[in-house]
Amino acid sequence: MSSPSIQAHNLVKTFGNFTAVKNLNLEVQPGEIFGFLGANGAGKTTAMRMLCGLLKPSSGHATVAGFNVSTQTEHVKKNIGYMSQKFSIYDDLTLKENIQLFSTIYGLTSAQTQERMKQLAIQFELEDKLKNLVSTLPLGWKQKLAFSIAVIHQPRIVFLDEPTSGVDPMTRRQFWEMIADTASTGTTVFVTTHYMDEAEYCDRVSIMVDGQIQVLDTPQKIREQFSAQTMDDVFSLLARQKKTNPKQIL
């Protein structure tokens, strides 16, 4: 197997007295869909931001696409795509303008941009919407667009921060098909979610509680380990174990 896409070793992030992420250890292989689960406030977003080179780790070591996240942020950023939890594409630009902007930012030539735009438009069924202002589109389409932008430069790893929150079940399904398509081309997908049923779409998942990874395995093995029917049950079990913390609501 080739070298891992993401490697984290004892990654720690503290804000003052508060430790948001405690000794994070994980390894994600190329082409894998890795589900990064946890309740709100469990430290998912903080961990993800460190891996994207947006936040400097307090201690520990991590590489993404082979580059150190605290010293080689520039290289890390060139090799990743990012889609944030809040829908964050420019509403007052058209789909085409959004795609052009980000492909230029990632250094694609205009010929490459044209070609990628065509590909993505077909792949994500955006063709007849390209000239529409983003604000006129329903949320599902916006999410598709945000995803196309995250993969516009064919990154080696794409980070998705709760990409399906607030989307109807039908669109969520379509979205996961898009993710599977992308992973099949060798792109690593690192995705956070709080919809436990979505964990089943992932090759492996980790569940984070209080800044620490409690479980990390394939969804099937995790269910077996906890002798649970669904991932949701696993999550409830984990939450019950840690009743002392009032933040464990889900």
Place this chain on the structure above:
Amino acid sequence: MSALAAFVKKEFLHIFRDKRTLLIIFCMPIALVMIFGIVISTEIYDAKIAIVDASSGIRAQQLIEKINASNYFKIVSHLRSSSNLEEIFRSQNIKLAILIPQNFDKDFQNGPPPYIQLIADASDLNVATTLIGNITSIVQAFVEENSPPSASLPPFQITTRMYYNPEQRDVFMFIPGILALVLMIVSAMMTSITLVREKEFGTWRLLSSTPLPSPIIIVGKLIPYFLLSAINSCFILGLATSVFGMPIHGNPFELFLVCLLFILTSLSLGIFISSITHTQQAAILASMVGLFLPTTFLSGFIFPIENMPAWLQPIAQIVPAKWFIEAIKRMMLKGASLQHVLTQIYVLAGMTVLLLTISIRRSRKQAT
């Protein structure tokens, strides 16, 4: 640098697709110039006055004609006695009454020096003061013209010349202030809003996950506002000279350079505000309190700094617009060159550097 170009283009699209932004950038300057240049004017023409002429002499008649001939006053009431003057103040809304005593003509010929009495409506103090000033100069001119050559001259005479603004046009005082206000709104408020909007909508986080360095992002966002402000300053100066006849005695190119410097100061103020606020509303509020109130009231634009209480004067010194207005007035009206306004230039440049340093430090702190 194609990424920067793409970014600037995107920013222009934001501006041109938002009607409110367009309105603020292009219509507000015209509105402000017109409001201050035409509507708000301390020059008063055709003020309604009453004449109470108890003398009915020729001299008195000549004086009244002279007053009537000036376009400052309009005589709406002609009386013999002052008995129901108050009623006329109330019913005809006159601003001033001029009382000419019975022996005006006689005193005019062979002393004692004649006197006239002015009664002004001080419920509007500024108007009253201006009218008294106007009538005094008319009466003085009349006395000088009509004194018999034999009459003894006063021990000395004062001749006044108003340099740099001989016609005392107050629009000349307002234009530099309006320029400062418009540049503040477009450069400081609009940029702080557009920067904070990226934070609020989460696009800032998306942008920072790209390889684009954050200074480039900020520069890309500022370039359109810098250009629009530069165009705006030319536009306002053009209006000032063409419509209001304000002179530019200094070098117009140097004047433009000072405008560009002030735009940079305003942009850094915008960056600073965006670094201390997280929502667009907060940015607007901070701009209102931190920029417009001081620019309007403490910069010497409307109220002279010399008239402010002693504790307020030092505060006025840290208002960037104060220094800009000073420099602009000197260059336009007195024909000062860059060397003459070096202090103002250094202060504005110093403020820019200071604001940028603080903002960069703050954003670095947030990133770790």
